[in-house]
Amino acid sequence: MRNNFKEFEKKWQTRWDEEKAFHAADPGEKGSEKPKFYALVEFPYPSGSGMHVGHIKAYSGLEVVSRKRRMDGYNVLFPMGFDAFGLPTENTAVKTGVHPRIVTDNNIAKFTNQLRRVGFALDWDRVVDTTDEDYYRWTQWIFLKMFENGLAFRDTALVNYCPNCKVVLSNEDSQGGKCDICHSDIIQKSKDVWYLRITEYADKLLNGLADVDYLPNIKQQQVNWIGRSEGAFINFSLAEVDEKLRVYTTRPDTIFGVTFMVIAPEHPLIDKYADKIANMDAVIAYREECAKKTEFERTQLVKDKTGVCLDGISGINPITGKNIPIYIADYVMMGYGTGAIMAVPAHDSRDWDFARKFGIDIVEVIKGGDIEKEAYAGDGEMVNSGFLNGISVKAEAIKRATEELKKLGVGEGGVQYKMKDWAFNRQRYWGEPIPIVHCPHCGMVPVPYEELPLRLPPMEEFAPGVGGESPLARIDEFVNCTCPKCGAPAKRETDTMPQWAGSSWYYLRYIDPHNAEALADPAKLDYWLPVDWYNGGMEHVTRHMIYSRFWHHFLYDIGAVPTAEPYAKRTAQGLILGADGEKMSKSRGNGVDPNDVIDTYGADVLRTYVLFMGDYGAAAPWNESSVRGCKRFLDRVADLCDIAKGNGVTSALEVPFHKTIKKVTEDIEAMKFNTAIAAMMELLNKIYDCGTLTRDELLTFATLLCPFAPHLCEEINEILGGKSLLSLAKWPAYDEAKTVDASIEVAVQINGKVRTTVVLPLNCPKDEAIALAKADERIAAAIEGKTVIKEIAVPNKIVNIVVK
């Protein structure tokens, strides 16, 4: 048979659609009695340029797993949707004058068409679009629940602001001092912003990791992101005024080594005691200098410590009673801990650098290093440390020190996180309006639940206002309203939510996408949750995943969902690089359009290639020749139709078939798609060597290959007389006993070097194996005249004879 993919791919896609082949059965429906399998892939942002081959790889992994699980007898939910709010669409709208709604709809239509052309086995009745008002109604609902529970709050703060995009960014979106969207340098700006109190869930997010099956590096990244550290808060009195300066430290055991203190340039202590500080001019000048530095400069100058000593106020070590100077320096951040530290230059490299530069004493309290050369952070015996002297176990010293601080009432153990609260508002049009009313009498009042969705008002011009005001602020009919509580004239919040909002709960909406009464029916949530397997990119492991886990934990706490964790298992695919080995990008012009591949080679080839190109989790460059190799493979499979004759088993192929079924079955579950395909290629080569196979065997082959190349395999099934869809057929079973040959070729070594091979019966006993090996003339010759020291035989593997 000719692999005439252009003719049959469309045919099978239509048939799957008509038969609703990939419909997921809700509880109570026929099919729901089967075990459920919820496979989730990160839904795309529908950009104007259409899908990327990277999307195809990202979806093909669980596409194959879920197709196989369906054939295994699972009730599979494999849905798709669109994360459509966000800046690129709005920027296109600003540039072209086309409304973001239209831009979004066009892009979604384009993506939908592409997804269908690839033949993904999706349940198309469950498509969600985060910009649909029936969707964002529930995004707003969750926000209000958080507001009700004190988790959404407003605060004036220095925020990361992108002057180019004109938006406030979260810490996550401005890493390295660069805007995540346009890569401009971000600046710090004082602004009233919305926060979600994600830090309150830090421990739950951390502890929850014990109950989920994420790839180890994914877990590790989340652990680092949350950044929990244990230590102590210690209150230092000030010598000149009745005031405490509170610091956070992970090393209370080094308290005897404190020779100075450092506070962040923004620390409130400075303004409070401005009149006591003799060198206030220098302090102010330094502070201004720091404010001017971008985050980037601040982190680049790590080794070059700067700072100013406060002249007029100093601290008192609560344990030793010694007077110590206080500096301001920008190596201490206001946003972590208390914005103040006790500096122990002998045992902290940053404090050491600073002390060296400013000529401050360095007092050793832990033996083991050379503090003249560098700070010593290792373990050792405590010295110069009063009651701590002689202790050499760090944990014990920390415990003793903390107890003492508590006894004296000057400190206590405490915990800190690197994770910060989530800056949750954006001053842009294309996002979910924050459903809050500002009333002059009642303050912030939530829009009543029954009034949701709070719709985005129609608009012609979407550019942000000067000074970074939301465009919504220009629409009087939207802004002016009455207070839902007291009826007085009031103003609406005009900021919108960040793009991460809609994607934080979309997997819940797939479960019940058309529900008008709730975000999803509890019975359905009970049935489908948690997501059994979630696959996506590494770049979303810290932001999107942490955000959505946070929302889910919250929803669990208010009884809206039945599980604490949303995702039982998480994996990640590797990037597809350009043919030049570089990341695909428009500017490099090394991108590949999946449409072109489908046009030239067919969807089955595209699907097979993205999974065959290498380790699924690793990056690999695109290679057009290898794509042709996959085409050749599928063509040769199609040609089997011409040689398949009769039924039953071909004896020479029986073991290879059982071996391959086993290999493919196991490899799919382990996401080792490349070796699964290689195994089928090997089997194909064996079939051609053999020159014949039966129609039953061809059907088995097609069934195995079906998750990868479903169009071709449906076609083969039809040619073989199959009436029902192969995609819904039963997954082939294998007989363990038939996965091994009756005899095995075993290597024979002399002194660890392979000299020959002998064919031995399966599980041949050691003695016999050695005897048979020795009977080989080459081995006999090698042993001749030498003393045999040792004989090793590992059944079915190897024989090694050690001689002298």
Next chain:
RNA sequence: GCCGGUGUGGCGGAAUCGGCAGACGCGACGGACUCAAAACCCGUUGGUAGCGAUAUCGUGCGGGUUCAAGUCCCGCCACCGGCACCA
């Protein structure tokens, strides 16, 4: 700097528990088919030496354990990803 990962032919990559390194695919070379080319088909393909059987070297580098190391241990190097003055 810290955390995680990777390093194997010309290339992408295989290799359960330590047991024949290089599966599978690409490319290359040779052949067949063709007026010719493409496609398809057959064969060879880690390096070195040899007509050959074969020998010898070979999984980033240096040591070690073992009958046997890509795999385990110790010490390095390079690259990739994440975080980064986090007290």
